[in-house]
Amino acid sequence: MTAPPEVAAYEPTVPRRATGLMRDFARAGVLTAADVHVAQRLGVLGGEDDEAVLLAVALVVRSTALGSVVVDLADVGDTRVGDDPEGEPSSGVAASAEPPWPDNGWVERCAASPLVGEGRPVRLEGSRLWLARYWEQEQQVAEELLTRSASRPDDVDLDLLRRSLDRLFGGGAYVDPDQRTGAAVCALTRVSVLAGGPGTGKTTTVSRLLAALREQDPACRIALAAPTGKAAARLEEAVRSSTTDLSTADRERLGELPAVTLHRLLGWRPGARSRFRHDRTNRLPYEVVVVDESSMVSLTMMCRLLEALRPTTRLVLVGDPDQLASVEAGAVLGDLVDRTTTGRRTPELAERLRAVLPGAEVEEQPVTASARMRDGVTALLTNHRTDVPAIAELARCVHTGDAAGAVELLRSGEPGVELVEVDDDARLGPAELSGVRADVLASGAALYDAAVRGDGAAAVRALDAHRLLCAHRLGQRGVAHWSALAAGWLAEQHPDLLRPDGHHVGQALLVTTNDYEIGLYNGDTGVVVDDGRGGLVAAFGRGGDPVLVPVARLGDVRALHALTVHRSQGSQFTRVTVVLPPADSHLGTRETVYTAVSRATHHVRLIGSADALAAAVSRPVARATGLRQRLA
Numbered sequence: 001m002t003a004p005p006e007v008a009a010y011e012p013t014v015p016r017r018a019t020g021l022m023r024d025f026a027r028a029g030v031l032t033a034a035d036v037h038v039a040q041r042l043g044v045l046g047g048e049d050d051e052a053v054l055l056a057v058a059l060v061v062r063s064t065a066l067g068s069v070v071v072d073l074a075d076v077g078d079t080r081v082g083d084d085p086e087g088e089p090s091s092g093v094a095a096s097a098e099p100p101w102p103d104n105g106w107v108e109r110c111a112a113s114p115l116v117g118e119g120r121p122v123r124l125e126g127s128r129l130w131l132a133r134y135w136e137q138e139q140q141v142a143e144e145l146l147t148r149s150a151s152r153p154d155d156v157d158l159d160l161l162r163r164s165l166d167r168l169f170g171g172g173a174y175v176d177p178d179q180r181t182g183a184a185v186c187a188l189t190r191v192s193v194l195a196g197g198p199g200t201g202k203t204t205t206v207s208r209l210l211a212a213l214r215e216q217d218p219a220c221r222i223a224l225a226a227p228t229g230k231a232a233a234r235l236e237e238a239v240r241s242s243t244t245d246l247s248t249a250d251r252e253r254l255g256e257l258p259a260v261t262l263h264r265l266l267g268w269r270p271g272a273r274s275r276f277r278h279d280r281t282n283r284l285p286y287e288v289v290v291v292d293e294s295s296m297v298s299l300t301m302m303c304r305l306l307e308a309l310r311p312t313t314r315l316v317l318v319g320d321p322d323q324l325a326s327v328e329a330g331a332v333l334g335d336l337v338d339r340t341t342t343g344r345r346t347p348e349l350a351e352r353l354r355a356v357l358p359g360a361e362v363e364e365q366p367v368t369a370s371a372r373m374r375d376g377v378t379a380l381l382t383n384h385r386t387d388v389p390a391i392a393e394l395a396r397c398v399h400t401g402d403a404a405g406a407v408e409l410l411r412s413g414e415p416g417v418e419l420v421e422v423d424d425d426a427r428l429g430p431a432e433l434s435g436v437r438a439d440v441l442a443s444g445a446a447l448y449d450a451a452v453r454g455d456g457a458a459a460v461r462a463l464d465a466h467r468l469l470c471a472h473r474l475g476q477r478g479v480a481h482w483s484a485l486a487a488g489w490l491a492e493q494h495p496d497l498l499r500p501d502g503h504h505v506g507q508a509l510l511v512t513t514n515d516y517e518i519g520l521y522n523g524d525t526g527v528v529v530d531d532g533r534g535g536l537v538a539a540f541g542r543g544g545d546p547v548l549v550p551v552a553r554l555g556d557v558r559a560l561h562a563l564t565v566h567r568s569q570g571s572q573f574t575r576v577t578v579v580l581p582p583a584d585s586h587l588g589t590r591e592t593v594y595t596a597v598s599r600a601t602h603h604v605r606l607i608g609s610a611d612a613l614a615a616a617v618s619r620p621v622a623r624a625t626g627l628r629q630r631l632a
Contacts (some may be wrong), residue, residue: 004581020051021160022058024099035062036366042122046115050101053113060129061109064329068624069134069299073107074127134329135626137303141332142630144306148190149373152348153314157216157261158164161187162356164212167248176201177360182378183209184356186316188349189376193294195337196380197395198572198598203238205380206290207254209316210239211246213288214253223258223286227326229511231570232259233541235292242578261521262291262301266308268516269441278308283504286313291320293570294319298328298618299627308572323595324566327621335627342379370632388416388602398594403614410606410613413498413565420607424582426605427476435605436577437489439466440561443575444490451529456539456546459527463541467573471587471597477579477608479562486561503528503536503551508560510542511566513557523567525560576600580608580616588616 008212015026015033022039024029039058043049060071102109107578113616116122123135130138161184169180182205188194194202198556213220224239226232236259265284267277278284289309291297294317309315317333325331344365345353353362365371383392390409394417397406410419420432443465450458469488472478494506511524526540528551538554539546565578576598581588593616597604606613 001024001100021099023518025055025058025614031058031062035059037066042115046113046121046607048113050109050113050117052106053110053115055102056106056110058130060122060131063624064131064134067325067329067331068327069138070128070626072128076101080132081265090550101265115468125626130626134299137299138625138627138630141299141303141306142627144303145191145336145373145631146369147314148306148309148311149376150369151190151311152352153188153190153312156187158352158355160216161212162358164215165356168208168211168246176380176382178378178380178382179205179208181353181357181360182380183212183275184353185349185376185378186213186314186344188352188356190313191315191373192317192376192378193333193336194378194380195321195333195342197320197322197383199383199392199401200380201234201294201382202380205240205241206292206316206318208246208258210288211243211250211254213314215250215288217479218253221286222257222287222288222290223265223284224290224292225258225262225265225388226259226292226570227262227301228293228570229261229524231293231296231523232261234570234572235259237541258290262297262305263290263514263520263521264516266304268514270500276304276308279304280307282308283310284308284311284313288314288316290316291454292318294333295321295323295331296326296569296601297332298326299625300328301326302332320598322591323569323598324591325621330580331623331625332627334623335379335625335631337379338374338628339379342374342377344371345375346371351399373631390414391597391600391604393490394604395594395598398590398597398617401590401617401620406617407610407613411610416603417605417612418603418605419613420605421610422608424584424609425610432607433485436468436607439575439577440468440486440489441493441604442466444493444506447508447527448494451506451527454532456527456529456532456537456548457565459506459529460539460541463525463527463560464571464573466577467568467571467599468573468577468579469565469568469599470562470564470579471581471585471592473564475538477581477585479564482579483559483561487559490561505530505536509538509554509557510560510563511555511557513556518549518553518555518557520549525571565592568599569595570600572601573599574601575603575605577605577607580606580612583609583612583615585612588612588619590617590620593617 015036018026018036020146022036026036035058038061039054042057056073063071095274110116111147116124121132123130131258165180165184179201181196186209194205196202210222224235226235239257243254269275269277319333321334321337343361346367347364350362350364394406394409410417422428422432446462446465447459468482470477470479470482474480505528507528509526511520512522514521524540526538527535529539531537536551537548538551539548576599
């Protein structure tokens with residue numbers, strides 16, 4: 001792996017007062033000024049002046065900021081620390097001749113440091129280094145998961161559950177043994193995971209699981225949650241739509257199940273960034289908690305959620321472990337799903353599964369604490385969204401690392417997928433832009449027509465007709481550039497719409513900060529519509545009727561024309577245009593491309609070179625965490 005380019009000494013990312021190793025690694029692009037300043041400050045407070053130790057601290061600070069939780073000093077020179085998960089390529093750590101890494105006594109010098117140890121800011125195990133906060137959170141999450149999975153629910157009538165599963169998952173064209181098994185596993189365990197890609201029926205499985213649990217206990221209290229407002233709205237809508245083919249009795253058992261963000265579920269506290277009203281001393285009042293888009297849940301948020309659950313609560317984590325991980329540190333869902341053991345059950349659970357799934361073949365595994373934890377993991381493999389098989393095949397090629405297959409499919413002319421091939425350093429001309437321009441104008445026209453009528457629901461639906469997705473925020477391949485392009489095209493249609501306050505009818509909006517008072521959260525999307533009285537309101541989707549907010553009451557929002565791939569998680573769009581990063585970009589990863597193409601339901605267009613696509617598909621992300629080892 002090549003080293004990042006050297007950064008000029010006058011760049012703002014280089015600390016001016018740094019010397020020695022810290023200065024050298026900052027100029028090499030491995031560290032930023034913020035990393036160096038944190039390490040130096042800790043050194044002053046803790047009485048540590050060994051520059052090798054301070055370098056190690058700066059590296060773990062950098063690693064955590066980029067999504068990893070731990071740095072292994074034994075091989076840090078051979079691996080990237082990480083990449084900025086929300087847009088700009090980091091200067092990851094890579095092997096290079098200059099600057100030289102500390103000598104072989106590096107780990108021992110760190111172990112002897114006053115900064116390292118219990119009750120100190122940094123923790124060391126072997127050659128692996130954590131910030132103490134994240135070491136403690138990993139330890140707490142592992143202990144909570146292992147403790148909860150060690151006990152089985154004792155409130156299940158197996159005969160009733162068998163009849164429920166027969167009714168809810170049997171008959172007609174709808175039969176998927178994986179979904180049926182997943183529902184049974186979730187009912188019979190305290191911690192469970194429904195893992196699967198788009199279209200595999202995760203939400204369908206959840207809705208039928210909840211109907212079965214309500215049949216067991218009509219008073220069962222259920223909470224639906226997701227990391228973002230958009231994901232919560234989609235979860236609520238998906239659960240509602242997936243119950244339409246259930247019996248009247250089952251629909252009545254479920255009733256209306258609203259979905260909320262995890263922040264709202266736990267209870268926002270003013271002035272607290274990572275602490276909530278519900279915690280270990282004030283538990284959540286639910287028997288079942290379902291969390292969708294769990295790949296987006298950070299280590300810190302998972303820690304807060306687990307400590308707020310009552311010991312008897314069932315936790316059902318739903319998500320796709322192959323998508324991008326959370327913006328913050330950690331990759332909890334990926335750590336929970338071990339493909340080598342998924343589908344294997346301990347003898348106790350296997351016996352109960354055979355009782356509720358007569359005739360099912362259940363592979364057993366020896367009983368260990370880790371095995372009981374993995375008992376609850378079910379992988380859904382069959383894609384039921386077959387309207388556009390080429391999109392599913394493209395996602396499969398990307399997921400399996402088949403770069404040649406992905407390029408061949410995109411060049412084949414198959415309906416639903418296309419590759420607009422341009423060199424990485426080339427500027428796009430009218431011919432390359434014609435398709436995306438047509439999609440932007442068509443979706444903009446639909447937005448405008450619904451907004452002028454004051455039809456907030458139609459406007460919110462039109463918002464998902466097309467979306468531009470970029471890996472970067474800046475540069476020719478970034479969100480800022482493509483947002484400006486889209487804004488220019490739309491302005492040609494309606495040049496006189498913009499008001500002095502910057503808003504106009506049909507304007508798509510992205511919320512960029514949480515506003516708990518009016519219930520808008522970072523990542524929410526909405527549309528400005530006519531309120532019928534000469535004013536403007538913003539309509540935001542919430543799974544049912546849209547929430548209307550006066551534009552004067554909006555907090556931090558920006559016009560929505562393009563999104564980073566990370567922000568698109570939890571969303572689906574009819575048509576998607578993906579702007580590939582250059583072949584040498586660290587943000588061009590398998591997970592980035594997989595997440596982007598799997599947002600589309602009818603058509604996906606990729607813009608970039610075949611080399612860039614092949615490089616990204618061949619480059620999986622590996623976040624460094626210690627949770628998987630702790631669970632083992």
